[in-house]
Amino acid sequence: MVTSPQSARPGDDSWRGKTVVIIGAGQAGASAALRLRRQGFDGEIILVGEEPSAPYQRPPLSKKYLTGEIGETQLLLKSESVFGEQSIQLLTGCRVTGIDRAARLVYLSGGRPPLKYWRLVFATGGKARPLPESVAESFDNVMTFRSLEDARKIRASLQPGMHMLVIGGGYIGLETAATGRKLGVDVTLVESADRILRRVSCEATADYFRDLHLRNGVRILEGAALRGIEGEGRQARLARLDDGSEIVFDLAVVGIGLMPDTELAEAAGIDCASGIVVDGYERTSDPFIFAAGDCAVFDYRGAPTRLESVQNAIEQAEHLADSLLDMAPSPYSPHPWFWSDQYDVKLQIAGFNRGYSQVVQVPGARAGSVSNWYLRGGRMIAVDAINDPRAFMQAKRWLGNGEDVREEQIIGIAGAAAV
Structure with a gap:
């Protein structure tokens, strides 16, 4: 206590x-x-x-x-x-x-x-959560990504045409994959869950970003549990998956939480x-x-x-x-928001989608923009706004004001955006 x-x-x-x-x-x-x-x-x-x-x-x-x-x-x-x-x-x-x-x-x-x-x-x-010792020994080219020192090592290792294995399909893994492709690196991303972004987003948001990465040349393997990483000396060269398949790589970046x-x-x-x-x-x-x-x-x-x-x-x-200093007038009660940049796409998240029971998708005013609204008990609790800053700001206002926002109001902003 x-x-x-x-x-x-x-x-x-x-x-x-x-x-x-x-x-x-x-x-x-x-x-x-x-x-x-x-x-x-x-x-x-x-x-x-x-x-x-x-x-x-x-x-x-x-x-x-x-x-x-x-x-x-x-x-x-x-x-x-x-x-x-x-x-x-x-x-x-x-x-x-x-x-x-x-x-x-x-x-x-x-x-x-x-x-x-x-x-x-x-x-x-x-x-950064490391791979279990049963999966990988300590290799110089298998790196976690959390600190500036980690970023220095990864940045020094990336070369056009090399093959990077990204382990983990959360935001850090997807951002690293996107950056690798921008630098001309071949990228394979493996996710042990049945889809990317399983822990943090709805299926519609995951579908959007899967398609985005596939269009940009990333190979994505979902439901792909890593059995082991092998190599010689301090250099890893091969990842084995539970289904028996193998991935040869030059650099592996671990982003599993x-x-x-x-x-x-x-x-x-x-x-x-x-x-x-x-x-x-x-x-x-x-x-x-x-x-x-x-x-x-x-x-x-x-x-x-x-x-x-x-x-x-x-x-x-x-x-x-x-x-x-005894100057806080009330307990901490945040209105969470997050963001992720991948290629030319900005994802802005307002609210916390824990326990959602329904998702309402609303097209944005611009081509390629969309927002996925999370509801629990018929009430809006969060949004994933994809290249849609208007939806993000609207959600922040509603959440900040503590408004009881229902599906009809959410659908209504689609009509307003089209005007």
């Missing part, structure tokens, strides 16, 4: 001279740190990141960074000087080795002295269940420790939920900062 901390109120002296330590220098960690400053916190803020780079954006890694359209400087959330100007101490390339909750100490790698905290924040995000990074929290005795459990104010089972972003699981409409998105990382982290 999550208990309530003794948070400081703005204007009190209780937080003066105190230290907030944030573990994780990604989107959530950086957002929490900057929000604390904007809200008037003048104590010490220490942002600890295991990666050697300053906080950066992850979404462009599988798209414009991989194609070389943008460089690493353009990935940065803020320049390092901004953190300095805000008196946020940024410790990059620094690993947290343990937490002493009784003494409120964070232990660091490299012989650094421990950090004493007034409040501690977990913004540890997630790790994200695991919340809860290792430190679990070792410290914090309640975890498919993520670090937090209440509506981002408070963990320890009254002095908070969590936000991909690592945090919270109650969303009656069910434990983790939201893996930039929007959630920012908004939940900012709500956390407000909560830490």
